[in-house]
Amino acid sequence: VFAPAAPLTRGQAVLSLWRADGRASATGPAAAVLAPFADGPKALASLPAEEVQALAWSVGAGILRGEPGTLLDPDGALTRAQAAVLLARWRAGYEG
Numbered sequence: 001v002f003a004p005a006a007p008l009t010r011g012q013a014v015l016s017l018w019r020a021d022g023r024a025s026a027t028g029p030a031a032a033v034l035a036p037f038a039d040g041p042k043a044l045a046s047l048p049a050e051e052v053q054a055l056a057w058s059v060g061a062g063i064l065r066g067e068p069g070t071l072l073d074p075d076g077a078l079t080r081a082q083a084a085v086l087l088a089r090w091r092a093g094y095e096g
Contacts, residue, residue, distance in 0.1 A: 007077035008077070008083075009074060009075050009078060010072070010073055010074050010078050011043075011051050011055060011072075011074030013082075014051075014054045014057075014064050014086065015051050017058065017063065017086065017087075018054035018057050018058065019054075021090070024057055026053060026057045027057075027061075028056075030044065030056035034052070034055060034059065037071060037072045038071055039071050039072050039073065039074075043072055043074050047074060051074065055072060055074055058086075061089075063086055063089045063090050063093070064086065
C-alpha cells in the first residue's frame with residue numbers, strides 16, 4: 001500500500017536495503033535466524049514472506065540487531081537515529 005505520509009517501519013527499512021542488496025540470501029533458514037528474538041515467531045507468522053527473508057538477511061548480516069529485550073520490532077516506526085545506524089551497518093558490509 002502506497003502511503004507516503006505513513007512512518008517507515010523497521011521491517012520496511014530492511015526490506016528496502018535487502019532489495020537494494022540484490023535480495024541476498026540469509027545466513028540460514030529464517031526460522032533459525034529469527035528464533036533468538038522474542039517476537040521472531042510472530043514475525044514469521046504475520047509478515048509477508050519477502051519481509052521475513054529481508055529480516056533474516058539483515059540479522060545475519062549484522063545490520064539489524066534488535067531492540068532491548070531481544071525484540072526485532074519489525075512493525076515499529078523507524079527513528080532517524082535507527083535509520084542512520086542501519087545505513088551505516090549496511091554500508092560497512094561493502095567496506096569490509
